Each structure stands twice: as structure tokens, then as C-alpha cells.
Amino acid sequence: xxxxxxxxxxxxxxxxxxxxxxxxxxxxxxxxxxxxxxxxxxxxxxxxxxxxxxxxxxxxxxxxxxxxxxxxxxxxxxxxxxxxxxxxxxxxxxxxxxxxxxxxxxxxxxxxxxxxxxxxxxxxxxxxxxxxxxxxxxxxxxxxxxxxxxxxxxxxxxxxxxxxxxxxxxxxxxxxxxxxxxxxxxxxxxxxxxxxxxxxxxxxxxxxxxxxxxxxxxxxxxxxxxxxxxxxxxxxxxxxxxxxxxxxxxxxxx
Amino acid sequence: xxxxxxxxxxxxxxxxxxxxxxxxxxxxxxxxxxxxxxxxxxxxxxxxxxxxxxxxxxxxxxxxxxxxxxxxxxxxxxxxxxxxxxxxxxxxxxxxxxxxxxxxxxxxxxxxxxxxxxxxxxxxxxxxxxxxxxxxxxxxxxxxxxxxxxxxxxxxxxxxxxxxxxxxxxxxxxxxxxxxxxxxxxxxxxxxxxxxxxxxxxxxxxxxxxxxxxxxxxxxxxxxxxxxxxxxxxxxxxxxxxxxxxxxxxxxxx
DNA sequence: GCGATCAGCGGCACG
DNA sequence: CGTGCCGTTGATCGC
Numbered sequence: 001x002x003x004x005x006x007x008x009x010x011x012x013x014x015x016x017x018x019x020x021x022x023x024x025x026x027x028x029x030x031x032x033x034x035x036x037x038x039x040x041x042x043x044x045x046x047x048x049x050x051x052x053x054x055x056x057x058x059x060x061x062x063x064x065x066x067x068x069x070x071x072x073x074x075x076x077x078x079x080x081x082x083x084x085x086x087x088x089x090x091x092x093x094x095x096x097x098x099x100x101x102x103x104x105x106x107x108x109x110x111x112x113x114x115x116x117x118x119x120x121x122x123x124x125x126x127x128x129x130x131x132x133x134x135x136x137x138x139x140x141x142x143x144x145x146x147x148x149x150x151x152x153x154x155x156x157x158x159x160x161x162x163x164x165x166x167x168x169x170x171x172x173x174x175x176x177x178x179x180x181x182x183x184x185x186x187x188x189x190x191x192x193x194x195x196x197x198x199x200x201x202x203x204x205x206x207x208x209x210x211x212x213x214x215x216x217x218x219x220x221x222x223x224x225x226x227x228x229x230x231x232x233x234x235x236x237x238x239x240x241x242x243x244x245x246x247x248x249x250x251x252x253x254x
Numbered sequence: 255x256x257x258x259x260x261x262x263x264x265x266x267x268x269x270x271x272x273x274x275x276x277x278x279x280x281x282x283x284x285x286x287x288x289x290x291x292x293x294x295x296x297x298x299x300x301x302x303x304x305x306x307x308x309x310x311x312x313x314x315x316x317x318x319x320x321x322x323x324x325x326x327x328x329x330x331x332x333x334x335x336x337x338x339x340x341x342x343x344x345x346x347x348x349x350x351x352x353x354x355x356x357x358x359x360x361x362x363x364x365x366x367x368x369x370x371x372x373x374x375x376x377x378x379x380x381x382x383x384x385x386x387x388x389x390x391x392x393x394x395x396x397x398x399x400x401x402x403x404x405x406x407x408x409x410x411x412x413x414x415x416x417x418x419x420x421x422x423x424x425x426x427x428x429x430x431x432x433x434x435x436x437x438x439x440x441x442x443x444x445x446x447x448x449x450x451x452x453x454x455x456x457x458x459x460x461x462x463x464x465x466x467x468x469x470x471x472x473x474x475x476x477x478x479x480x481x482x483x484x485x486x487x488x489x490x491x492x493x494x495x496x497x498x499x500x501x502x503x504x505x506x507x508x
Numbered sequence: 509g510c511g512a513t514c515a516g517c518g519g520c521a522c523g
Numbered sequence: 524c525g526t527g528c529c530g531t532t533g534a535t536c537g538c
Binding site: 020024026028030031036038040041042043044045047051057059061065066068107110112113114116118119121123125154155156176177181182185186188189214218233235236237 | 314
């Protein structure tokens with residue numbers, strides 16, 4: 001058991017010296033900001049990072065039950081009957097936010113210096129798959145050549161803009177997992193905008209490892225296409241295994 | 255400093271007895287599964303929950319840099335030069351996943367019993383706002399009456415299905431924050447499906463505290479409408495402040 | 509700063 | 524189990 005004043009000192013000194021503080025104890029939590037929440041008494045882990053990150057974890061589940069992102073101002077108040085740790089934050093364009101953690105007992109409190117200059121190297125992101133695909137557009141369809149990557153249109157960013165052998169513009173949207181309705185709608189937005197701006201037919205191809213039934217139907221109706229893309233991810237690499245044309249030219253492209 | 259064998263014991267016994275384990279130390283992390291990642295040496299916090307949840311946190315940022323959800327099988331291996339903690343998991347329909355945390359030193363290791371039966375009560379969710387709105391549809395438009403809430407259609411779930419005074423079906427989609435292109439597309443999917451199934455014109459209203467310019471334009475083009483909804487969130491309540499009709503009947507509904 | 513999108517999204521609810 | 528979608532989404536990138 002840790003006294004409230006000791007626990008307060010741990011958090012205060014951690015904040016002052018850029019260390020990470022960990023508290024474990026019985027507490028209730030109040031949140032008010034973009035939404036509001038109450039969590040009654042229970043044992044939880046509180047992590048306070050030097051950048052203001054504030055995380056309350058319960059005994060189960062992956063997500064913090066209450067949290068505040070980098071930039072939060074953390075204050076402590078040790079009373080007779082409880083220790084209160086408060087995180088306040090004003091996000092740009094949003095309401096003021098506040099989390100109060102009321103500890104009725106603290107089982108553990110300590111802080112740790114955290115030297116860490118490393119950043120994650122991730123393999124298999126959509127962006128990386130899209131890059132790989134750029135060099136292999138002929139696998140999707142002979143004669144398909146890339147025009148531009150990550151082309152900005154008013155309605156978002158087109159993953160790959162290409163041209164087919166007939167000279168048609170082709171919008172390619174890549175998904176790293178099964179494409180659903182939202183992905184089909186997204187592709188349709190790009191194709192609609194581009195076709196309207198160019199005043200001619202624009203093809204659209206959704207490239208993903210799979211597609212949901214209703215997304216596929218929606219593509220059909222809109223004259224858009226789907227290509228199944230398989231890929232393998234190792235460490236440290238990602239590789240597109242091969243592209244199987246599952247469906248071709250559903251619409252007519254004069 | 256904690257010995258590798260002691261740290262291993264902490265994790266093993268925590269897993270055996272349903273406690274939550276916390277390790278702090280210098281480590282590198284390897285991940286391979288749906289994607290793959292490498293993170294070189296640095297000081298991190300590892301949390302292992304009794305449900306298999308596995309979280310690696312760096313000194314900054316809100317999100318765990320590597321993680322595994324509930325259900326992961328955690329194993330430890332204390333060697334001469336390092337302590338390895340591995341989490342494995344096979345998600346349904348997904349590839350096998352594995353995280354390896356290689357500790358070269360452990361600054362802290364302990365486990366804690368976590369009694370916690372409380373669950374979060376959240377106020378101001380979209381669902382709640384939608385419920386509030388159901389009782390006040392006349393504020394959006396005189397004569398608007400609710401037909402159904404959370405109505406399932408093939409393409410998703412319609413927040414509120416209503417009927418206007420002319421007998422037109424009205425699909426209402428509620429967003430708790432500024433509506434963007436995706437929200438407009440979502441509404442359009444519902445309206446298109448319903449109008450096709452019913453064989454008659456169906457109105458669609460996007461209700462949100464704001465709307466992006468391009469989303470608004472897209473609504474216009476599709477003959478859909480937008481209503482600005484303001485709300486207040488207190489603890490423990492959420493209240494829709496009042497509805498101002500910002501734009502009415504952009505399309506023609508014979 | 510707004511806006512659009514990705515995320516190893518996670519989580520939930522419903523078919 | 525797939526599918527859709529909300530989330531206090533967070534994080535990123537381009538304008």
C-alpha cells in the first residue's frame with residue numbers, strides 16, 4: 001500500500017523530470033469532454049506519460065477504458081480520503097476535456113526514466129502494397145500503365161491513377177483487407193469526380209484480398225471492377241503474391 | 255534491476271493466478287501477423303492482462319506500439335542474455351499472430367490482483383443522441399414521425415426511419431461529430447437501396463453538428479439534406495440543445 | 509487547422 | 524462467422 005502523499009509525489013516528480021509514472025490502485029473515474037462517462041470503483045492501472053498521455057486500464061480488454069492523448073495537463077491532489085489525479089486537455093476545435101481519477105487506495109506507484117529513440121518499422125501497410133503494385137500493374141491487366149501515385153482529388157487521395165491500353169483513365173483503390181461497402185463507395189466517389197471533371201468515362205478497379213458480397217454488387221451496378229490481390233508478409237518485407245483477375249470490365253468502356 | 259528469472263516468474267505466476275503483470279525494461283519488439291513490424295532497443299512498459307491482452311507502450315503517444323488483444327497465449331523464456339516474452343494468437347479468419355518482446359534488462363516487474371466488476375457508463379454516444387432525436391423529430395421538420403429505429407437493411411443499419419407529412423419515407427443518419435464524405439456516402443447507400451426496393455422517392459437527412467464542404471456538396475448533388483444538431487453533454491447526461499434547419503428540401507419530392 | 513483516409517484499427521451488434 | 528459501423532476513435536498527411 002502506498003500513501004496518497006507518496007503516490008502524489010511519484011506522479012508530480014515524474015511529470016517534472018520527464019519520466020513515466022505508473023499507479024495501480026482502487027479508483028473511480030469521471031470523464032467529461034467530447035462525451036462523458038462514469039466508471040465506479042475498481043482496481044485499475046493508470047499510466048501517465050511525460051507527453052501528457054493519460055491511460056486508465058481495467059483488468060481486461062485491449063483498449064484503455066478512459067484516456068487522454070498527448071498534451072494533457074496532469075495535476076494531483078492528495079487528500080485525507082482519496083488521491084485525485086486529473087488530466088485536462090483542450091483539443092483544437094473540440095471542447096475542453098477532463099478526466100478525474102479518484103483513488104481510494106494505491107497499491108503501487110513508481111516512475112521510470114524511458115530512453116527510447118526507436119520508431120516502428122511497419123511492413124504490409126496499404127501504402128506499401130500500393131507501391132509494390134505500381135511496379136506490377138501489367139499483372140492486373142496487360143497494357144495498364146501508371147500515371148500518378150497518390151493523386152490528390154477534391155474528394156480524397158487516389159491510390160493509383162493509371163491508363164489502360166485504350167487510353168481510358170483508371171482509378172485503382174487498394175485495400176489491405178477485405179473491401180466492404182465503404183471502400184466501394186470511396187472508389188465510386190473518385191471515379192465520379194474524375195469522370196465528371198474530364199468529361200469522359202473513367203474506369204475504377206478495387207484491388208483487395210477479398211470483397212464482401214454487397215460491396216461486390218455495388219461495384220457491379222456502378223460498372224466498377226474488382227481484382228483479388230494476395231500478398232505475403234514476412235519480417236521485414238511484404239510481397240504481392242500474384243494477382244488473379246476475378247472479374248473483368250463489368251461495364252462498357254467505349 | 256530485476257533478474258530475468260524473477261521477471262519470468264512474475265509473468266508466469268500472474269498468468270496462472272489471473273493477475274495483471276507489468277514489466278518495465280529495455281527491449282526490442284518483433285511482430286508478425288496481419289502485418290509485420292520491428293522496433294529496435296528502447297525502454298518500454300509491457301502490460302500482460304489475465305485475459306491475454308498484451309500491450310507494449312513507449313514513452314510517448316497514446317496507442318500501444320505493439321499489442322495483442324484478449325485471447326493471446328503468453329509464454330516466457332529467461333535466458334542468459336535476455337528475457338523473451340511471446341504472445342501468440344490466432345484470430346478467426348485471420349493469420350496467426352505473434353509478438354516477441356526481447357528484454358535485455360528489466361527495471362521493474364510485478365503483478366497485481368485486479369478486482370473490478372464495474373463497466374463504463376458512457377453519455378453522448380451516437381446511439382444515445384439518436385434515441386433523444388427520436389422523441390423530437392418534429393424539431394427537424396413539422397409532421398415528421400418516426401417509423402423505426404436501428405432498422406436493418408442489406409447495406410447497413412438505418413439510424414432512424416421516418417415518414418414526412420406527405421407520406422415520403424425519410425432516412426435519417428445521425429453523426430455525433432462533423433459529417434464528412436463517408437457519412438454522406440453512407441446515407442446515400444441507404445436511400446438508394448430503400449428507394450430502389452420501394453420503387454419510390456425516399457428522402458435522406460444527415461443530422462450532425464456540422465458538415466464538411468465536400469460532403470455538403472455531395473448531399474446537394476444527390477438531393478439529400480443536412481440538419482445541424484447541437485448538443486450538450488454533461489455527466490451523467492446528454493441533451494440535444496435545439497435543432498436549426500439549415501437547409502431544406504434540396505431536391506424535389508413529388 | 510480542416511479535411512480525408514488509414515489503422516495490425518478494436519469493439520459491438522445483428523444477420 | 525461475416526458484414527457493417529461506431530469510436531471520447533487515434534495517427535498521418537496534404538492543402
